Amino acid sequence: MSTKLKLLGVDVASIGEVHGQTPSAQTFTYSDDIEQVYKRLILSPDGEKILGAVLVGDASAYEQLLQIKRNDLPLPENPAVLMLPQWADDANSAAGTDVLPASAQVCSCYDVKKGDIEQAVVSGCRTMADIKAETQASTGCGGCAALTQQILNAALEAQGETVNHHLCEHFHYTRQELADIIRITRIKTFGELIEQHGNGLGCDICKPAVGSMLASFWNDYVLDDAHRELQDTNDIFLGNMQKTAPIRWCLVSRGAKSPLTNSWCWGRWRKTLTCTPKSPVASALTYLARNCMSCRRFGNA
Structure with missing residues (x-):
């Protein structure tokens, strides 16, 4: 199990076993009080496999560590390079996208493999928008966007093309x-x-x-x-909107422990969007409120 979150502006991620329950498990810990970064890497007793990881303040290594664990990739001679910023180049060379097998799952939402993305590049895809349209990678939760971009860049470079690492057309910086x-x-x-x-x-x-x-x-x-x-x-509306089926959406309002009722959800969202009871938006919100996971959780649907 793994997850990646942002809590009050702080990146947090965890992978697999995070408490070191395995007897004789090896643990690497990196802590930087100035930059407010904490990382912990838990390895098997023989030091050959990743059992889990905790990243707080800097989750940039999340995708890399997750792929190593998922695909049982060999670890570098000194696993500490996977956490230490000053050794980032060594970590990338030891566990970059080039060492991932074609069967490595990149997007769990749509079961997109690394090979699918590389084949899309061979077929003519050149941008993330092209990859999304061709493979659906990164169109679900979006958690695989960074890894998808890395694989795309590597595939383009392998074909001799120059890769632009700028964030977007509005900023000529990474x-x-x-x-x-x-x-x-x-x-x-x-x-x-x-x-x-x-x-x-x-x-x-x-x-x-x-x-x-x-x-x-x-x-x-x-x-x-x-x-x-x-x-x-x-984030704008302080609620989570999720598509749970082709024609069904779920609205999970953010509340503090109190039971949420249909009327509460309906009133809050109607007020937020200032729509009239007979408008299409109001009809949609009524449907959302009736299928709200928060309401169903407390038996109010």
């Missing part, structure tokens, strides 16, 4: 370079960043990415006017 700019220059809003270091108005790629960086560095309230437009739908 994500890490933008993060460094924000941290060093102490930029607090997306408007400041795009005015000083970008162009245009931004897009659905750079806005959430920059919003995540700003939240991680400065921990401002994400629904302030300066940050609200950067959030995705779930």
Whole structure:
């Protein structure tokens, strides 16, 4: 079992066994109080396999560690390189996308393998949008987006093409370079960043990415006017909208322990979206409220 979350602007991820219950399991721990980063890697007693991992403050190694565990890939001679930032190049060379087998599952939502993505590139796909349309990878929960992009870039480079690592057309920097700019220059809003270091108005790629960086560095309230437009739908409305079937959507409202009723859900969302009772939006919200997981959980549906 594995999961990756962002809690109050802090990246958190866990993989497999996180408490080291296996007798004689080996544990590697990295802690940086200045950068507020904590990582723990649990290995089998012989040190040959990953049993689990915990990442707090920096979850950039999540996809890499998850693929190593899923596919039983060989570990580098010194497994600590998988956690230590100064040895990142060694870690990438030891467990990069090139060592993943073609049968490695990249997208668990649609069971997309690494080989499917590589074949899509051979067939003419050149961008993430092309890959999504061809294979459906990264169109579900989106958790595999980073790994899908890495495989796409590697496949393009293997064909002799130049890969653009810029975050998007509005910023001629990588994500890490933008993060460094924000941290060093102490930029607090997306408007400041795009005015000083970008162009245009931004897009659905750079806005959430920059919003995540700003939240991680400065921990401002994400629904302030300066940050609200950067959030995705779930964060703007403080609820989780999930598609549970081709014609069915589920609305999970965020509440603090109290039972949620249909009337509460309906009233809250109607007020938020200011729609009339007979409008198409109102009809949709009525359907959502009747099928709300929160309501069903407390027997109010």
